[in-house]
């Protein structure tokens with residue numbers, strides 16, 4: 001509700017500014033009734049594809065890495081849990097932008113020194129960075145979800161002969177998923193917003209396209225206003241989905 | 256030294272929780288087919304003892320033998336779970352699975368039974384604990400007494416040689432205690448080796464071959480029920496019994 005309200009407030013203010021002081025606004029740049037405006041807005045909206053694809057793949061990878069970090073991280077054996085701790089602390093401490101530069105410009109050099117010649121393009125560079133950066137958070141989500149399941153469940157699983165991976169797969173994860181999925185979906189909002197950084201390494205997503213158009217059209221106010229609206233709409237759709245998921249998972253629990 | 260008839264042998268077991276000495280040099284031997292009831296005040300180490308026996312808890316020194324095999328490495332400990340069944344105070348059924356799936360999970364995944372065999376076995380044991388027509392319900396749809404009987408059936412489906420019970424009736428409403436105890440007595444009469452931690456002294460008289468009284472991490476007294484209730488030797492045991500038998 002709050003988000004919807006702020007969206008309306010934003011639109012109303014923008015439109016009010018638009019009509020009361022026609023001098024500062026030049027909406028013609030993205031007016032679909034003109035050929036140039038139509039082409040511009042198409043150019044901008046086409047960024048949705050890349051932003052969404054980038055975010056989805058990064059989120060998927062982050063979910064996998066996060067689980068692989070979280071599971072050993074919960075071991076009582078310190079030698080097993082230690083690397084996970086280090087990973088989470090380390091990754092959480094690195095700002096996204098420097099990490100992006102390092103992955104994009106530095107990682108290929110490191111790989112080359114191991115004899116692996118891979119050029120990392122902007123798309124995969126952004127995905128790898130987003131996934132790693134986000135995985136520190138997803139792993140914490142898994143950890144708290146799994147730890148919320150009563151210890152008695154693990155013990156009961158042991159007494160009927162299940163080993164560790166069977167216990168996780170058939171007993172713990174199916175129960176923890178209700179606690180894990182909503183915050184994971186919520187975390188997707190973070191990825192979508194952070195994907196804007198991919199623009200600096202040349203990924204043609206929403207932000208990059210807006211920047212490029214600003215350079216040729218000199219109308220930053222209108223173009224960045226639209227850019228913000230684009231993210232707002234995307235995030236609203238996701239948070240709507242999160243609410244739905246939370247309700248669904250919550251009502252399942254009482255059954 | 257190893258007697259063929261020993262189902263469980265605990266030798267000089269010591270266990271610390273940090274600074275706290277929870278089990279002090281505990282030695283217990285259980286023969287095949289023997290029914291033991293363990294009692295004692297809260298915090299005396301009863302749960303800790305039986306949790307050590309089936310390796311849910313690590314211990315600091317001493318030896319535990321189950322069916323003459325020492326439980327010390329991963330291999331023997333993994334085997335223990337098909338030898339020993341365990342019933343918890345809080346039932347610990349898997350809430351996301353149906354009653355039937357609760358019972359077949361272990362046999363299918365750990366024992367490698369086919370689904371049909373496992374289900375047939377499950378239905379058998381459900382009948383045995385007098386749960387019928389509930390196989391497809393979720394545990395939360397059942398009463399506490401029914402849930403605990405399902406938990407017993409779930410253990411039995413692994414066809415263990417020994418059953419451990421940790422206060423199986425103390426989370427239950429009074430009117431449901433009897434239905435659970437009856438099922439356990441049935442098992443006892445069939446010759447199942449069992450250790451049961453409980454304060455249900457009527458049950459102990461009916462089903463136990465031997466009583467073990469623990470206090471402050473030690474085994475204080477062990478005797479046959481008749482002798483245990485009529486002529487307890489230690490003062491601590493007398494006090495405990497007079498307290499518990501008042502109600």
Ligand SMILES: Nc1ncnc2c1ncn2[C@@H]1O[C@H](COP(=O)(O)OP(=O)(O)OP(=O)(O)O)[C@@H](O)[C@H]1O
Pocket residue numbers: 272275277295296297298299300301302303304
């Ligand atoms: N995980 C643990 N960490 C620290 N202390 C523990 C832990 N588990 C048990 N203890 C302590 O060990 C002692 C023995 O506990 P245990 O659960 O074996 O007692 P009990 O005889 O089963 O008692 P009750 O009748 O209350 O179930 C208690 O004083 C308890 O506080």
Ligand SMILES: [Mg+2]
Pocket residue numbers: 301302303421422
């Ligand atoms: Mg206890």
